[in-house]
Amino acid sequence: MNVIAPEVLEDYLVRTRWFAGKSRPFRVSQVRRIADLDGSDRGVRVAVFLVTVDYSDGEGGNETYQVPLSLYDEPQEAIAHAFIGAADEEGRITHVYDAVHDRYAMALWTSGLVAAEESGVVERGGLRFHRVPGTEPLDPRLRASPLSGEQSNSSIRFDDIAIMKVFRKVTPGANPDIEIHRELTREHSEHVAALYGWVETDVDGETVQLAMVQEFLRTASDGFELAIGSVRSLLSDPSQSVEESGADFAGEAARLGAAVAEVHAALRARFPSETRDAAAARSLARALEERLDHALGVVPELAPFAERLRATYGAVAVLGSLAVQRVHGDLHLGQTLRTAHGWRIVDFEGEPGRPFADRSLPDSPWRDVAGMLRSFDYVPGTVALAQTGEEASEPDPEDDLRAERAREWARRARGHFLDAYVAALCRTESVGADAAAPGEEERILADNRTLLDAYVADKAVYEAVYEKRNRPAWIAIPLAALADVV
Structure with a gap:
């Protein structure tokens, strides 16, 4: 039995960060109750x-979308900010209330995961709780406590021990984020956070x-924030x-380039x-076109670059082969964390909007490399746009110098990332040999x-399409890059 009216949910969805359809006309067409947990x-x-x-x-x-709700007989002042509405x-x-903001509700998820530690999986209230063998026991x-700043999903921190990502937009099938983290955890990869477990259910047999x-x-x-701070510090004294x-x-x-290469090597080992053959290269070129x-x-605004872009893609069509494997699929600085022990890669869900089956297809690791190179280019552009949004001031004679320093920062970051990636790739491909061949x-x-x-x-x-639809003032960043790369 449903407990809340579609119109109440419509009002709630537009107030969330993770609902992707806020700017589009929509209606809630179905509300389906799939699980109940007893607290x-x-x-x-x-x-749920x-x-x-x-x-x-x-x-x-x-x-x-997945919407877990807390249901109370009396109002709860402690989570009044998460109130959705009253229902009969x-x-x-x-x-x-939104259950993500309710620590008593979230404790039910913790309890399910703890119960699964011995057997590996338990079922409660319509949900299956899985644990990865050999990982940290949970208390x-x-x-x-929920994390702020989330966009497409919701994350909940459990003290300083664990973090749970609640997937908001869901589809049937294996989520690549779970699938890849599970395998890299079994591989003991030092460049990802260990996967402790996951939660799933069955809907219409899937x-x-x-x-x-x-x-x-x-x-x-x-x-990304670390890189932003680096550029801001640089431009304060150009x-x-x-x-x-x-x-x-x-x-x-x-260091990040080496980490990405090692993650790619681990993915080749586990998937x-x-x-x-050449037909795959031609197919890729058609897809790019x-x-x-x-x-x-x-x-x-892309029209002036179209001819050169087609020539760039046409060069792919004549390649003799195409090496593919499991990859991240949406790699950029925002998908990385710098810890005291080095870089960690996060969020292996792949490119948003694509079906899981497509995101799980083997792809070229150079797509991930390209995503990170573009991300380094975005950092100074983001800083520059943020500064233009600040209080207007008199033109500074050092503005041109700052722009040159920003370009220099991006060039150096891209170059060092790429060189380190290739060097680490040589190391992983020459395992068992004394060293990579000269010139490799x-x-x-x-x-x-x-x-x-x-x-x-x-x-x-x-990026140009994304910015045109979401942040038109930012379209200058990808357009400037196209002027340089094609």
């Missing part, structure tokens, strides 16, 4: 819903994965070169990989330059 000792009942929304704009379509549940008034007394729980990285700093300043990011970029054709209809790094980069250039250009086209 009667705390006076709470928890119901799948909420389907239909869009009525030209693009149309629908999406399904079998003749009694029920006060409904049922861990205190839950598995839907709802949440994952990982090691909490106590000393972690967001990679009189020195980047290399001479204390704000050079090249060393961190190199199938193959080298495909199709993305460009679609983008030109959204971003007319140059050969690898030369052999893959056509593919890398195409992926960098494709990523900039993707």
